Amino acid sequence: xxxxxxxxxxxxxxxxxxxxxxxxxxxxxxxxxxxxxxxxxxxxxxxxxxxxxxxxxxxxxxxxxxxxxxxxxxxxxxxxxxxxxxxxxxxxxxxxxxxxxxxxxxxxxxxxxxxxxxxxxxxxxxxxxxxxxxxxxxxxxxxxxxxxxxxxxxxxxxxxxxxxxxxxxxxxxxxxxxxxxxxxxxxxxxxxxxxxxxxxxxxxxxxxxxxxxxxxxxxxxxxxxxxxxxxxxxxxxxxxxxxxxxxxxxxxxxxxxxxxxxxxxxxxxxxxxxxxxxxxxxxxxxxxxxxxxxxxxxxxxxxxxxxxxxxxxxxxxxxxxxxxxxxxxxxxxxxxxxxxxxxxxxxxxxxxxxxxxxxxxxxxxxxxxxxxxxxxxxxxxxxxxxxxxxxxxxxxxxxxxxxxxxxxxxxxxxxxxxxxxxxxxxxxxxxxxxxxxxxxxxxxxxxxxxxxxxxxxxxxxxxxxxxxxxxxxxxxxxxxxxxxxxxxxxxxxxxxxxxxxxxxxxxxxxxxxxxxxxxxxxxxxxxxxxxxxxxxxxxxxxxxxxxxxxxxx
Amino acid sequence: xxxxxxxxxxxxxxxxxxxxxxxxxxxxxxxxxxxxxxxxxxxxxxxxxxxxxxxxxxxxxxxxxxxxxxxxxxxxxxxxxxxxxxxxxxxxxxxxxxxxxxxxxxxxxxxxxxxxxxxxxxxxxxxxxxxxxxxxxxxxxxxxxxxxxxxxxxxxxxxxxxxxxxxxxxxxxxxxxxxxxxxxxxxxxxxxxxxxxxxxxxxxxxxxxxxxxxxxxxxxxxxxxxxxxxxxxxxxxxxxxxxxxxxxxxxxxxxxx
Numbered sequence: 069x070x071x072x073x074x075x076x077x078x079x080x081x082x083x084x085x086x087x088x089x090x091x092x093x094x095x096x097x098x099x100x101x102x103x104x105x106x107x108x109x110x111x112x113x114x115x116x117x118x119x120x121x122x123x124x125x126x127x128x129x130x131x132x133x134x135x136x137x138x139x140x141x142x143x144x145x146x147x148x149x150x151x152x153x154x155x156x157x158x159x160x161x162x163x164x165x166x167x168x169x170x171x172x173x174x175x176x177x178x179x180x181x182x183x184x185x186x187x188x189x190x191x192x193x194x195x196x197x198x199x200x201x202x203x204x205x206x207x208x209x210x211x212x213x214x215x216x217x218x219x220x221x222x223x224x225x226x227x228x229x230x231x232x233x234x235x236x237x238x239x240x241x242x243x244x245x246x247x248x249x250x251x252x253x254x255x256x257x258x259x260x261x262x263x264x265x266x267x268x269x270x271x272x273x274x275x276x277x278x279x280x281x282x283x284x285x286x287x288x289x290x291x292x293x294x295x296x297x298x299x300x301x302x303x304x305x306x307x308x309x310x311x312x313x314x315x316x317x318x319x320x321x322x323x324x325x326x327x328x329x330x331x332x333x334x335x336x337x338x339x340x341x342x343x344x345x346x347x348x349x350x351x352x353x354x355x356x357x358x359x360x361x362x363x364x365x366x367x368x369x370x371x372x373x374x375x376x377x378x379x380x381x382x383x384x385x386x387x388x389x390x391x392x393x394x395x396x397x398x399x400x401x402x403x404x405x406x407x408x409x410x411x412x413x414x415x416x417x418x419x420x421x422x423x424x425x426x427x428x429x430x431x432x433x434x435x436x437x438x439x440x441x442x443x444x445x446x447x448x449x450x451x452x453x454x455x456x457x458x459x460x461x462x463x464x465x466x467x468x469x470x471x472x473x474x475x476x477x478x479x480x481x482x483x484x485x486x487x488x489x490x491x492x493x494x495x496x497x498x499x500x501x502x503x504x505x506x507x508x509x510x511x512x513x514x515x516x517x518x519x520x521x522x523x524x525x526x527x528x529x530x531x532x533x534x535x536x537x538x539x540x541x542x543x544x545x546x547x548x549x550x551x552x553x554x555x556x557x558x559x560x561x562x563x564x565x566x567x568x569x570x571x572x573x574x575x576x577x578x579x580x581x582x583x584x585x586x587x588x589x590x591x592x593x594x595x596x597x598x599x600x601x602x603x604x605x606x607x608x609x610x611x612x613x614x615x616x617x618x619x620x621x
Numbered sequence: 622x623x624x625x626x627x628x629x630x631x632x633x634x635x636x637x638x639x640x641x642x643x644x645x646x647x648x649x650x651x652x653x654x655x656x657x658x659x660x661x662x663x664x665x666x667x668x669x670x671x672x673x674x675x676x677x678x679x680x681x682x683x684x685x686x687x688x689x690x691x692x693x694x695x696x697x698x699x700x701x702x703x704x705x706x707x708x709x710x711x712x713x714x715x716x717x718x719x720x721x722x723x724x725x726x727x728x729x730x731x732x733x734x735x736x737x738x739x740x741x742x743x744x745x746x747x748x749x750x751x752x753x754x755x756x757x758x759x760x761x762x763x764x765x766x767x768x769x770x771x772x773x774x775x776x777x778x779x780x781x782x783x784x785x786x787x788x789x790x791x792x793x794x795x796x797x798x799x800x801x802x803x804x805x806x807x808x809x810x811x812x813x814x815x816x817x818x819x820x821x822x823x824x825x826x827x828x829x830x831x832x833x834x835x836x837x838x839x840x841x842x843x844x845x846x847x848x849x850x851x852x853x854x855x856x857x858x859x860x861x862x863x864x865x866x867x868x869x870x871x872x873x874x875x876x877x878x
Binding site for chain 1: 752769827
């Protein structure tokens, strides 16, 4: 006990001097754990040596089977807030699963182009914020679940966009991104006053004629250039910078009408959260033609790079690379591959330039790796400050892409081509979880899975990695070796994001379960032998049996 | 019977006395709940009952006024002119026009209606929905099945004159101890809440307040001209073309797929 006390003390003090808000502790207050998006909690009651006794504590059925349960639950002061495919929101007693309140968003009269998906809520200022499939942002009373305000971001049919990501609470504002990267649409990020819902600012990811960067869009291509913001960003309070990933340009596979770099698509943008003004941007892929969104989570960590401690931003791009940037200035530090099969480029130079581009061609079928689904889907990575490793799912999958020329029609699909999924040349289609050095990409271990993995990973202070598979298993790996230590069949396939938290001295690990998702359907042909993932929509919460929990305190 | 009539009269007098400070829509809501909402007529939300659903219908203003005042004797709809007087009829009119559709749902749609628009209509559509005009037309108005239902649904009788001469009849001023004043359109009044669109911001916000914490008074420092002035005469002509073409198409039974 004394020994653990010292460890905790040391960890506590190092955390206090470096990044106070980086690891989550008793709560899971924000989408990525904290606004640094580590998906790591320092809780360590559940550890490598006792995880085999982990057992279900409660199960909550949402009753919403419109699509997968993709949410990251938010946990604050013993209450869990979770949203479902149809933008229903539940507040649950996080220790028992008992419903405290529920909010059923009225079913809208549209079928959103990007499906009924909802990846979670934001909580703060006494409110719970949720985006909706028909492009509203709604604020609920945190105590009662009653609607306080409700604002339409843009007509979802005309823009061909909606909200599937969790909004991010940044100080007194709630920031919401939209889908629409594969639509004839001009992307943006919008911030609302958290109290009143009034518009605070909007940042267009594509500059209008006359604005800086507009020279990268010929003609009226800027009006239909995509640049979606569909995954939640991160926030560094110390630097007062809001980071967001911007998706691919449209038309996805045909750049003939958009010759130029197409700023700020395929980029990480850093904004002043008070004004929405651009502080810096870094474009990972100029004039993308592969549908390689750069919209995935920006992970903020302080790491030694070539002997110097730097504030970095780690970013998984669909293209199969992780970009490492200086998050103070946007300077390129490096990029490394997180999958084996990459043929769209021969590599990335030390200054961040692409070495050759293997582009789709109009009327010609070309095998491109990674495929249009990416070397990973949106499901998130985790960073552990204890192991100093970055953990993520990865997919060895390619696409045969055929580009076509297409005229944009506002809000309509604007792919400029089509694609089918294929195994990589000379290999079989594979999925795995790997542990990477965050700066060099050197793999510490790989845990192989026979099919595809589409759930987020969670890292804990007990040196465990949690995730789920499409067959319905929720499992734990040893964070240092990748050895599978525990598994539990929840029934429904996993397409959500697990979290951990502590209530009354007891650590819980909770996961959404229940299949759905557009992406999952693409994989059915690639793995015909894989069992069909089962639908469902439930939260499973696990804990150690009570007496054992007592022993470890 | 005499006693009952006396009580009814007293009740009405009291209701009228208490109602004089309220904006027309709110008085209309109260009258509607008493007279029109009965389950076998229009229902509490204007969406149910044996009589036609009222919510979300783009009735012609004068036709609706006539129906409320004179009734439709052949279909069992009573005349309310005598009971309510001009002021009462206008109040009910204002309230019915404020009702939003809740149900039944039309078939779900993913794409815009395939309407053949003229070149002017096409540029009008892109102006109507332009997200960088804050506020833009579609942030408040609907045409066919697209756009927002903050203000009235637009129909083919639109003209640039009408757009320039919009008077903010339905806009009130919301005020309370907790919030600075703001221009508001009533969305829904329930027994304990007041739901209003906050027009102080480019994207109108539907806000819900406890009835006890928000009061409304007639009129507002809000001006449709402020929005209209940001469009050139040629742009307004294009917008009118779009509204006419899209509304006509919707009237002719075109549906999205």
